Amino acid sequence: MPNQLPADSVGLVTPQTHRFTAPLLLACGRTLDEYELVYETYGQLNAAKSNAVLICHALSGHHHAAGYHSMDDKRPGWWDAYIGPGKPIDTNKFFVVALNNIGGCHGSTGPRSINPATGKAWGADFPMIRVRDWVASQARLADVLGIDVWAAIIGGSLGGMQVMRWALDYPERIRHAVVIASALKLSAQNIAFNEAARKAIISDPNFCDGDYIAHNTLPKNGLAVARMIGHITYLSDFAMGEKFGRDLRSGSFELGTAEPVEFQIESYLRYQGDSFANTFDANSYIRITKALDYFDLAREYGDDPVNAFKQTNAKFLVISFSTDWRFAPERSREIVNALVGANRSVSYAEIESKHGHDAFLLPDERYQQVFGRYLAGVTI
Amino acid sequence: MRIDLNEIQHWIQQGSRILDLGCGDGTLLKFLIDTKQVQGYGLEIDAAQINACIDKGLNVIEQNLDSGLGNFADKSFDTVLMTQALQTLHFPHLVLDEMLRVGKECIVTFPNFGHWKARYYLATRGRMPVSDLLPYEWYNTPNIHFCTFNDFEVLCRERNIKVIHRQVVNEQSGQTLKDFMPNLFGETAIYHLSK
Numbered sequence: 001m002p003n004q005l006p007a008d009s010v011g012l013v014t015p016q017t018h019r020f021t022a023p024l025l026l027a028c029g030r031t032l033d034e035y036e037l038v039y040e041t042y043g044q045l046n047a048a049k050s051n052a053v054l055i056c057h058a059l060s061g062h063h064h065a066a067g068y069h070s071m072d073d074k075r076p077g078w079w080d081a082y083i084g085p086g087k088p089i090d091t092n093k094f095f096v097v098a099l100n101n102i103g104g105c106h107g108s109t110g111p112r113s114i115n116p117a118t119g120k121a122w123g124a125d126f127p128m129i130r131v132r133d134w135v136a137s138q139a140r141l142a143d144v145l146g147i148d149v150w151a152a153i154i155g156g157s158l159g160g161m162q163v164m165r166w167a168l169d170y171p172e173r174i175r176h177a178v179v180i181a182s183a184l185k186l187s188a189q190n191i192a193f194n195e196a197a198r199k200a201i202i203s204d205p206n207f208c209d210g211d212y213i214a215h216n217t218l219p220k221n222g223l224a225v226a227r228m229i230g231h232i233t234y235l236s237d238f239a240m241g242e243k244f245g246r247d248l249r250s251g252s253f254e255l256g257t258a259e260p261v262e263f264q265i266e267s268y269l270r271y272q273g274d275s276f277a278n279t280f281d282a283n284s285y286i287r288i289t290k291a292l293d294y295f296d297l298a299r300e301y302g303d304d305p306v307n308a309f310k311q312t313n314a315k316f317l318v319i320s321f322s323t324d325w326r327f328a329p330e331r332s333r334e335i336v337n338a339l340v341g342a343n344r345s346v347s348y349a350e351i352e353s354k355h356g357h358d359a360f361l362l363p364d365e366r367y368q369q370v371f372g373r374y375l376a377g378v379t380i
Numbered sequence: 381m382r383i384d385l386n387e388i389q390h391w392i393q394q395g396s397r398i399l400d401l402g403c404g405d406g407t408l409l410k411f412l413i414d415t416k417q418v419q420g421y422g423l424e425i426d427a428a429q430i431n432a433c434i435d436k437g438l439n440v441i442e443q444n445l446d447s448g449l450g451n452f453a454d455k456s457f458d459t460v461l462m463t464q465a466l467q468t469l470h471f472p473h474l475v476l477d478e479m480l481r482v483g484k485e486c487i488v489t490f491p492n493f494g495h496w497k498a499r500y501y502l503a504t505r506g507r508m509p510v511s512d513l514l515p516y517e518w519y520n521t522p523n524i525h526f527c528t529f530n531d532f533e534v535l536c537r538e539r540n541i542k543v544i545h546r547q548v549v550n551e552q553s554g555q556t557l558k559d560f561m562p563n564l565f566g567e568t569a570i571y572h573l574s575k
């Protein structure tokens with residue numbers, strides 16, 4: 001963090017926590033009797049409360065979407081490139097709410113929280129969560145904040161799934177839906193990657209059937225491998241080649257040297273895996289990837305997404321990225337086609353990018369233009 | 381607004397559902413929404429044009445017409461429009477078939493390559509015509525499939541396409557002559573089609 005905050009930053013922000021005491025019935029049939037949501041807000045809610053925007057985070061995201069927690073922070077929030085004064089999600093215009101979803105591990109109630117019934121951490125007993133549970137809890141947060149209707153709800157990847165679920169479950173409470181690099185449901189290949197990641201976690205001897213906290217340990221190796229698998233799928237072959245190629249971090253190919261070869265990409269992936277394993281919870285990872293796998297917008301509508309989208313009133317902006325193979329442009333086009341079939345308002349842009357799925361988080365001129373121009377047209 | 385766009389409104393029903401192929405900056409779609417309360421989508425591939433459509437609050441979908449309209453259901457639109465884009469397509473005849481599958485009716489406009497200026501240019505200079513309306517050299521033109529009005533009429537006959545209306549409009553000169561000899565004096569054709 002530089003000594004001075006950038007002019008287009010939301011600046012220093014402080015997370016807030018709200019405790020919900022009304023029980024939340026989950027899709028799995030179990031109930032969370034009480035729970036906490038941690039969230040941040042940027043910008044000012046106007047008197048009419050018509051300028052509120054909700055940010056839904058993806059697998060590894062959380063409530064800290066923009067700005068800095070302290071002047072010592074090395075990096076701003078995870079979507080700082082898109083949230084701030086003059087940025088696409090313009091905090092001069094909008095009141096932005098970003099939260100950490102239940103089941104996560106960044107402050108909202110999740111597997112590491114204390115289960116009031118037992119006085120111990122939930123661990124493996126924390127309920128399985130579906131996207132609709134997140135949306136239901138987000139709707140309660142909206143009630144607390146006095147927001148009847150969101151001007152827009154925005155999310156990438158798993159966040160985009162939450163946006164679509166909002167549009168279906170609360171059609172009167174969302175005016176604009178921005179769905180980025182997302183899908184109506186995961187493909188078999190996508191589920192396969194998630195399962196490989198989960199298998200890495202539960203195969204770690206320290207996983208202890210999910211009760212690693214009670215055993216005073218952490219399945220860091222398994223979680224690191226899970227993250228490495230995920231991370232590979234978020235990048236494109238091209239971007240990885242361009243950034244790392246076959247460059248060596250250490251060692252040499254020369255005969256007669258005892259030094260083992262270590263490629264830069266190996267070192268990078270290991271670093272990504274290890275740092276993730278130090279900050280993320282394994283039970284959260286399992287629950288969130290399961291929520292991804294289960295999500296199927298059209299399942300209850302005769303497997304016809306057109307029927308599903310007939311329940312919605314929001315106007316949609318759908319964005320995909322050319323080299324994203326985890327949530328390929330084809331998946332976004334399925335969303336768009338279904339919306340057109342349902343006679344709903346939708347615009348769609350396919351952004352040329354070399355960054356794979358990660359592109360939705362990174363600065364890109366055209367992405368920023370499409371996103372910003374669309375939101376500029378949202379009335380408040 | 382371009383003269384062909386102005387004429388099209390007469391063939392569009394109030395409140396109908398419209399698909400505009402190669403919608404450009406969305407001028408026509410916006411006009412039809414404002415004057416005919418249509419519900420419409422535009423397809424476009426140019427980033428700047430897509431931005432312009434978004435600025436106007438239009439539904440614009442990034443899609444390459446050369447990859448077809450397979451994502452749209454049969455007869456799912458009242459009218460499918462395509463203005464001044466036919467000549468830029470790799471397979472204009474196939475896109476035309478697709479338009480007539482997706483739309484109950486179609487409206488197509490295109491420049492007449494049989495216009496006397498083009499013929500004169502080619503006849504006297506022996507080089508591919510370059511004009512105000514078609515200001516490109518042969519090697520950099522996006523217009524890769526030129527036709528004359530007569531060519532288009534033949535295509536419609538061959539493919540059993542019904543011509544509901546046909547109209548010839550001129551931006552500048554030849555306003556009277558175009559009605560007598562459209563293939564020689566007409567600049568832009570507007571065809572209203574069904575199958």
